[in-house]
Amino acid sequence: xxxxxxxxxxxxxxxxxxxxxxxxxxxxxxxxxxxxxxxxxxxxxxxxxxxxxxxxxxxxxxxxxxxxxxxxxxxxxxxxxxxxxxxxxxxxxxxxxxxxxxxxxxxxxxxxxxxxxxxxxxxxxxxxxxxxxxxxxxxxxxxxxxxxxxxxxxxxxxxxxxxxxxxxxxxxxxxxxxxxxxxxxxxxxxxxxxxxxxxxxxxxxxxxxxxxxxxxxxxxxxxxxxxxxxxxxxxxxxxxxxxxxxxxxxxxxxxxxxxxxxxxxxxxxxxxxxxxxxxxxxxxxxxxxxxxxxxxxxxxxxxxxxxxxxxxxxxxxxxxxxxxxxxxxxxxxxxxxxxxxxxxxxxxxxxxxxxxxxxxxxxxxxxxxxxxxxxxxxxxxxxxxxxxxxxxxxxxxxxxxxxxxxxxxxxxxxxxxxxxxxxxxxxxxxxxxxxxxxxxxxxxxxxxxxxxxxxxxxxxxxxxxxxxxxxxxxxxxxxxxxxxxxxxxxxxx
Numbered sequence: 464x465x466x467x468x469x470x471x472x473x474x475x476x477x478x479x480x481x482x483x484x485x486x487x488x489x490x491x492x493x494x495x496x497x498x499x500x501x502x503x504x505x506x507x508x509x510x511x512x513x514x515x516x517x518x519x520x521x522x523x524x525x526x527x528x529x530x531x532x533x534x535x536x537x538x539x540x541x542x543x544x545x546x547x548x549x550x551x552x553x554x555x556x557x558x559x560x561x562x563x564x565x566x567x568x569x570x571x572x573x574x575x576x577x578x579x580x581x582x583x584x585x586x587x588x589x590x591x592x593x594x595x596x597x598x599x600x601x602x603x604x605x606x607x608x609x610x611x612x613x614x615x616x617x618x619x620x621x622x623x624x625x626x627x628x629x630x631x632x633x634x635x636x637x638x639x640x641x642x643x644x645x646x647x648x649x650x651x652x653x654x655x656x657x658x659x660x661x662x663x664x665x666x667x668x669x670x671x672x673x674x675x676x677x678x679x680x681x682x683x684x685x686x687x688x689x690x691x692x693x694x695x696x697x698x699x700x701x702x703x704x705x706x707x708x709x710x711x712x713x714x715x716x717x718x719x720x721x722x723x724x725x726x727x728x729x730x731x732x733x734x735x736x737x738x739x740x741x742x743x744x745x746x747x748x749x750x751x752x753x754x755x756x757x758x759x760x761x762x763x764x765x766x767x768x769x770x771x772x773x774x775x776x777x778x779x780x781x782x783x784x785x786x787x788x789x790x791x792x793x794x795x796x797x798x799x800x801x802x803x804x805x806x807x808x809x810x811x812x813x814x815x816x817x818x819x820x821x822x823x824x825x826x827x828x829x830x831x832x833x834x835x836x837x838x839x840x841x842x843x844x845x846x847x848x849x850x851x852x853x854x855x856x857x858x859x860x861x862x863x864x865x866x867x868x869x870x871x872x873x874x875x876x877x878x879x880x881x882x883x884x885x886x887x888x889x890x891x892x893x894x895x896x897x898x899x900x901x902x903x904x905x906x907x908x909x910x911x912x913x914x915x916x917x918x919x920x921x922x923x924x925x926x927x928x929x930x931x932x933x934x935x936x937x938x939x940x941x942x943x944x945x946x947x948x949x950x951x952x953x954x955x956x
Contacts, residue, residue: 493860531578539698561692563694563696564694565698567701568702572700576700584673586627596653607653608653627670628672631675640686658693661674702737713727715742721761733826743850756907781903789922793854795824795851801847802825807946810946812825812940814940815935828942841885857921877909930945
């Protein structure tokens with residue numbers, strides 16, 4: 464209303480000046496420049512509340528639509544019940560929660576949990592990214608924080624909702640420790656404003672505000688943001704275990720035609736370490752591969768190919784020469800034989816097909832999800848890493864640069880042995896142990912495992928060369944075919 468009155472008054476003044484014979488062109492130019500600056504500032508969020516005028520209200524999204532994450536969902540629901548039952552909570556003298564921080568690896572469903580929380584509490588859902596608050600202009604970030612909280616309250620009242628959930632993704636950009644950005648006080652001012660706004664949230668307001676933050680860098684956040692009274696609950700959203708991975712795959716395959724041979728349980732077994740985003744991509748890529756093959760249904764082989772694609776990338780057209788292909792086959796066969804000898808049934812398949820940056824690869828079927836490792840297990844992993852280079856050395860009397868990544872992995876497992884107190888050094892502090900002692904221990908562990916690997920491969924030299932040649936001819940061997948050759952049940956033609 465005020466804008467319309469001001470505009471009408473300005474037009475009336477211009478008409479009056481024209482009737483009086485005054486030159487109004489300079490005033491029109493000045494007004495045009497002022498309007499241009501206003502629009503520019505409005506886009507930058509310096510005026511009004513246009514930056515966060517839009518919002519999302521997820522009424523058709525629930526916790527049941529999120530696969531796995533049962534502990535995170537349970538803890539989040541418990542926190543949200545304080546919002547739903549504010550009256551009963553107040554009678555008990557319980558202070559309402561002001562903030563919930565979701566922390567965990569990327570792609571684990573933190574944003575989905577925030578959206579489900581809005582539907583669970585019948586609240587307005589407003590989303591922003593931490594980077595949206597930071598500008599080169601001093602004071603802009605703090606202004607945008609005020610706008611966001613104000614817009615959340617106004618939307619909740621307008622929509623007659625019980626409250627509003629403000630979701631800030633990548634909150635580590637906005638909430639990083641004060642003083643960490645030397646010479647740039649805009650970050651600190653913005654964080655200070657967020658702290659003030661969260662302190663100002665009260666339970667008796669007409670619209671209750673709950674701040675939900677998400678980050679995978681909890682260590683970067685300012686301690687003042689993490690204290691009780693601001694982010695009262697820190698909910699860990701971890702990578703899904705096997706059962707959760709199967710649940711996620713089932714959700715993403717609900718609208719896809721699956722063949723009878725599809726076993727989502729086996730795909731969940733082979734996708735250890737995948738996040739929910741990875742698993743969604745596996746289901747999507749499997750459907751794309753089926754469409755590429757003109758298949759009306761998605762088969763198990765499409766899912767296996769999709770796991771490889773998500774893990775390592777698309778197949779490449781580059782073709783190594785015959786000598787290189789044989790060397791690659793020998794290398795991958797070495798990995799596969801050691802994997803099968805250490806844990807029968809562990810190889811999914813091996814191939815000399817180029818994919819991503821790999822000239823060939825052996826994919827293992829992970830065991831049940833482990834969270835603790837013994838020295839025997841770590842030594843077996845070192846043996847598998849060293850087996851490719853050892854196979855090249857035994858069959859071809861030389862090694863190649865293709866084993867550099869394998870050696871890095873072997874060193875990583877060796878460091879785990881040492882830092883976990885499982886080596887001959889006993890319990891140590893890695894930062895103060897003399898480097899020569901550390902290097903000597905690493906070298907002894909690697910050399911010992913290398914000797915074991917070479918002895919095992921030399922005792923099966925015929926099997927190693929036969930399998931490598933078959934892999935060159937076929938480009939692909941399944942784990943079942945490899946195990947038949949190891950058992951000597953039949954020679955595959």
